[in-house]
Amino acid sequence: MSTVLEVEKVSKAFGGVVANREVSLSVPEGAIIGLIGPNGSGKTTLFNSIVGYHPIDAGSIRFRGEELSRLRTPQIARRGLLRTFQQTRIFGKMNCIENMQISVPHADDSLGTMFSRFDESVTGRAEQLLKFVGLYPKRYLRAGDLSFGQQKLLEFAMALMNKPKLLLLDEPTAGINPTLINGLIDRLKRANAEFGITLFVIEHNMRVIMNLAEHIYCLAHGELLAEGDPDQVQNDQRVIGAYLGAG
Amino acid sequence: MNGAGKTAWYLLLAVAALTLPTVPFLQPYLTQFAFLWVMILLALTWDIMGGQMGYNSFGNIVYFGVGMYTTAVVQRDLFFSVEEYAEVAGGVDAALNPLEFISSLALGMGLGAVLSVLIAAILGSGILGLRGHYFAICTLGLGIAAGEIASGMDYIGAGSGLVTSLLPDAFGERGRFFYYLFLVLAVITFLVLRRVYDSRFGLAINAIRDDEDKAEALGLHTTRYKTTAWCISAFFLALTGGAFGNMVIFIDPTDVAFAGPTFGVWMVLMAILGGKGTLWGPVIGATIFHVMQEVFWTFLFGWQRVALGLLIVIVVVFFPEGVVGWLRERWPHRFGEVVDEDARRLQVSLDSEP
Amino acid sequence: MSNLDILFQAPIFSVQLLLDGLLVGAIFALAAYGMALLWGVMNIINIAQGDFVILGGYVTLVLYQAGIHPLFGVPVAAVVLFLVGWVIYRSVIFRVVDRDLFISILATFGISILLQQLMDQIFGADIQTAEAGLGTMLLFDNQVTIGLIKVVAFVVVIVLATVLVVFLKKSRLGQAIRATAQNARAARIMGINTDRVYAMTFAINAAICGAAGALVVMTWVIQPFIGLSYTIRSFMIVVVAGVGNLAGVIAAGVGLGAAEQFAAFLLGAEFQIGFVFALLVVILLVRNAVLKRQRKYLH
Numbered sequence: 024m025s026t027v028l029e030v031e032k033v034s035k036a037f038g039g040v041v042a043n044r045e046v047s048l049s050v051p052e053g054a055i056i057g058l059i060g061p062n063g064s065g066k067t068t069l070f071n072s073i074v075g076y077h078p079i080d081a082g083s084i085r086f087r088g089e090e091l092s093r094l095r096t097p098q099i100a101r102r103g104l105l106r107t108f109q110q111t112r113i114f115g116k117m118n119c120i121e122n123m124q125i126s127v128p129h130a131d132d133s134l135g136t137m138f139s140r141f142d143e144s145v146t147g148r149a150e151q152l153l154k155f156v157g158l159y160p161k162r163y164l165r166a167g168d169l170s171f172g173q174q175k176l177l178e179f180a181m182a183l184m185n186k187p188k189l190l191l192l193d194e195p196t197a198g199i200n201p202t203l204i205n206g207l208i209d210r211l212k213r214a215n216a217e218f219g220i221t222l223f224v225i226e227h228n229m230r231v232i233m234n235l236a237e238h239i240y241c242l243a244h245g246e247l248l249a250e251g252d253p254d255q256v257q258n259d260q261r262v263i264g265a266y267l268g269a270g
Numbered sequence: 271m272n273g274a275g276k277t278a279w280y281l282l283l284a285v286a287a288l289t290l291p292t293v294p295f296l297q298p299y300l301t302q303f304a305f306l307w308v309m310i311l312l313a314l315t316w317d318i319m320g321g322q323m324g325y326n327s328f329g330n331i332v333y334f335g336v337g338m339y340t341t342a343v344v345q346r347d348l349f350f351s352v353e354e355y356a357e358v359a360g361g362v363d364a365a366l367n368p369l370e371f372i373s374s375l376a377l378g379m380g381l382g383a384v385l386s387v388l389i390a391a392i393l394g395s396g397i398l399g400l401r402g403h404y405f406a407i408c409t410l411g412l413g414i415a416a417g418e419i420a421s422g423m424d425y426i427g428a429g430s431g432l433v434t435s436l437l438p439d440a441f442g443e444r445g446r447f448f449y450y451l452f453l454v455l456a457v458i459t460f461l462v463l464r465r466v467y468d469s470r471f472g473l474a475i476n477a478i479r480d481d482e483d484k485a486e487a488l489g490l491h492t493t494r495y496k497t498t499a500w501c502i503s504a505f506f507l508a509l510t511g512g513a514f515g516n517m518v519i520f521i522d523p524t525d526v527a528f529a530g531p532t533f534g535v536w537m538v539l540m541a542i543l544g545g546k547g548t549l550w551g552p553v554i555g556a557t558i559f560h561v562m563q564e565v566f567w568t569f570l571f572g573w574q575r576v577a578l579g580l581l582i583v584i585v586v587v588f589f590p591e592g593v594v595g596w597l598r599e600r601w602p603h604r605f606g607e608v609v610d611e612d613a614r615r616l617q618v619s620l621d622s623e624p
Numbered sequence: 625m626s627n628l629d630i631l632f633q634a635p636i637f638s639v640q641l642l643l644d645g646l647l648v649g650a651i652f653a654l655a656a657y658g659m660a661l662l663w664g665v666m667n668i669i670n671i672a673q674g675d676f677v678i679l680g681g682y683v684t685l686v687l688y689q690a691g692i693h694p695l696f697g698v699p700v701a702a703v704v705l706f707l708v709g710w711v712i713y714r715s716v717i718f719r720v721v722d723r724d725l726f727i728s729i730l731a732t733f734g735i736s737i738l739l740q741q742l743m744d745q746i747f748g749a750d751i752q753t754a755e756a757g758l759g760t761m762l763l764f765d766n767q768v769t770i771g772l773i774k775v776v777a778f779v780v781v782i783v784l785a786t787v788l789v790v791f792l793k794k795s796r797l798g799q800a801i802r803a804t805a806q807n808a809r810a811a812r813i814m815g816i817n818t819d820r821v822y823a824m825t826f827a828i829n830a831a832i833c834g835a836a837g838a839l840v841v842m843t844w845v846i847q848p849f850i851g852l853s854y855t856i857r858s859f860m861i862v863v864v865a866g867v868g869n870l871a872g873v874i875a876a877g878v879g880l881g882a883a884e885q886f887a888a889f890l891l892g893a894e895f896q897i898g899f900v901f902a903l904l905v906v907i908l909l910v911r912n913a914v915l916k917r918q919r920k921y922l923h
Contacts, residue, residue, distance in 0.1 A: 074487065100489030108487075114480035116547075117473070125473040129489040137498065138469045157618040164613060173618055185488055206620025326726045396909045399916060403669050403725045404908055407859055411904035414852070418898030429894070535733065542730075572745060579738030586730045587719050 033082035042068040057236030103188035115167025123149035126181040300445030307452035313540035313552030321546030324479030329409030331534035335527035337508025338515035341378030379512035386508035394497040417528030545594030649881020656861035658832035674854030680837025681846035688754035701834035709830025743848040
């Protein structure tokens with residue numbers, strides 16, 4: 024398996040507070056990789072660094088061999104590296120279908136396609152994916168009227184619509200109705216297996232991440248603390264210590 | 271509204287608009303009706319930015335003024351040298367014959383529109399990087415700076431303004447000529463915007479309005495969309511301004527061309543009054559506002575702007591969603607919005623195979 | 625540009641312009657400090673800021689025409705504007721505090737237009753001034769003239785700014801205002817009546833503007849329609865200095881004052897207002913371009 028994302032010694036500080044210190048990790052193509060760590064350990068900062076939300080202080084981030092740290096967010100997204108937000112973000116005044124339509128890949132946009140209409144295949148795919156996340160009956164509702172959990176599912180579907188190579192998911196199950204969590208794990212796995220999307224997932228719910236990921240990285244105080252397969256990480260004394268506050 | 275009903279409505283409106291100038295007792299008011307089309311154009315072009323894209327511009331008036339001055343200067347200089355013009359001092363000899371008038375008007379409007387689009391593209395790449403209130407206040411400064419600079423430029427008459435070419439008699443009554451001119455322009459603008467909002471572009475600028483960061487995160491070319499939106503707005507606004515200068519005959523730099531405190535604020539108010547971010551909202555808002563404004567100017571002379579200030583406060587505070595927004599809340603299904611209560615309440619299920 | 629030559633041949637002219645600019649800039653800084661207070665506490669940008677200033681000027685002018693020395697206009701205009709601010713908060717602003725920023729911008733824009741026209745109706749559109757009669761001061765071998773009133777105005781600004789800072793630091797209300805600025809929800813939970821804090825903040829800001837207006841009418845001129853330029857100056861100063869940075873606000877204020885004097889001298893007085901508005905556009909663009917390199921934007 025080739026490596027799709029290579030993070031090398033990335034550091035990022037806000038003022039004097041170090042959020043990430045020399046974090047290195049890699050995501051192989053086609054895998055589902057987990058990222059865990061206590062609150063404030065710098066997980067979301069790392070995601071933001073990867074997708075170009077802020078400049079990094081040191082280190083390098085390579086996506087399919089290309090250096091990302093000088094590119095801007097939309098450019099990175101157009102290369103097939105997408106993220107979802109912890110505080111879900113959707114287009115509230117547009118309906119679900121419209122939210123999906125505008126999420127098509129934008130790499131081939133030109134001045135010519137700017138004023139074109141979306142063709143049937145796009146709408147068809149949008150409906151298919153809404154079915155995939157169970158939102159099909161709500162497709163004509165305004166996205167802003169959906170519940171938080173439903174918006175989260177919509178955001179996931181929008182990400183799939185974008186056909187990314189690598190998808191960074193920031194706490195995909197937070198705020199989701201517990202009865203749906205098993206279904207969501209299934210959808211994440213299917214997105215990985217059927218659509219061939221590599222997943223890199225921040226997750227607080229241990230049951231979910233242990234079920235989902237094949238390899239897990241654990242951050243604490245901005246530094247990489249441990250890594251390994253779910254069993255190794257679960258039984259790592261340092262990880263347990265970090266979560267209990269001893270680390 | 272179903273398709274047939276809609277078509278009937280459009281036809282009715284078209285017939286009414288086309289035959290209005292033939293109604294005898296409306297003859298004296300044709301200039302006011304022409305003014306109504308201008309107001310609709312102002313509101314429609316503002317709404318591209320403010321309503322559909324969420325970039326509330328106070329500076330669109332710049333393009334109105336640029337179009338107006340460009341047209342006036344082209345008309346002034348195309349067939350007369352400046353010295354000649356100074357000799358006759360604006361006398362009857364400087365009047366253009368019909369062919370000269372119409373060709374210079376077309377050329378001037380065209381040049382003004384091209385110039386405005388260029389300005390929008392250049393300014394846009396910088397100013398459209400500002401968000402929210404920074405954008406609003408920056409454009410406010412832009413509009414006023416343009417007026418002040420125009421007031422200091424001797425080439426365009428500086429603070430004492432510029433007299434535009436008179437409409438040759440061959441075109442008949444002035445009010446009627448401009449009535450049809452602005453009617454055509456308003457209809458074209460409306461149809462173009464309707465088509466544009468119905469495309470990928472429409473969804474993209476709506477997405478920018480709802481959450482620009484998210485739009486960027488999805489890979490949209492946000493800068494390209496934003497600049498294009500401003501260019502479209504500038505294009506139609508410059509055409510409007512170009513013809514408007516001919517209608518009012520005299521261009522004052524701060525009271526007519528770059529009239530921030532009047533037209534510049536009115537276009538915002540009209541779009542909000544009618545319902546911003548909707549196709550018909552600006553049209554309805556402009557119509558209501560134009561009637562109100564005529565009433566204010568007739569019955570409250572001297573206090574009309576006090577009333578206007580009060581109107582802005584009242585509309586913004588109590589009625590920010592506008593007429594169309596209010597109607598949509600009341601009868602959503604009439605606006606093609608699906609309000610399926612069953613769908614809204616339905617629990618999402620992920621267990622079964624889709 | 626011949627005026628540029630004058631500056632080189634007679635450098636003392638620069639001193640004159642600089643001093644004039646510094647002294648008048650302090651008054652800009654006062655209005656800007658009020659705007660920063662409002663912005664920080666209520667998240668409102670008050671477009672009527674400059675019209676409050678001009679209104680304060682007219683209050684002073686009324687006193688002056690009644691035979692009272694215009695310096696008494698400073699406290700009187702402050703009190704009158706405090707009441708005006710309170711009434712405007714209670715009638716309009718409290719409805720827009722928690723809403724979209726554009727709504728408050730537009731609402732205060734409406735108030736601005738309303739005030740302009742009211743002042744035009746009541747006081748007329750002429751340019752007016754109130755003569756303090758303090759005479760002038762001659763410096764550098766009589767080559768530089770400074771109206772004494774400008775120096776007095778500068779001192780008044782410093783005193784007012786100090787009083788404000790002490791008030792915000794020490795008084796109970798000042799502490800409540802600062803707490804609300806940091807986190808309105810938490811302040812509410814802690815039992816602070818944020819509605820009252822907002823009302824007081826808005827009224828205090830209007831009072832600051834009133835005092836500034838009294839100084840403007842004595843050192844310069846007023847006219848019903850020039851308020852917006854004071855709003856823009858305030859906004860510009862706050863953008864450069866940041867919210868909640870008094871020293872920065874004063875520095876930016878006097879800097880702007882000086883820049884304006886030089887621009888008016890070099891470009892011609894007819895371009896002074898145009899220069900202010902164009903400078904705003906340039907400053908915003910430059911700030912944003914600098915932030916963009918860090919992948920950020922102004923917000």
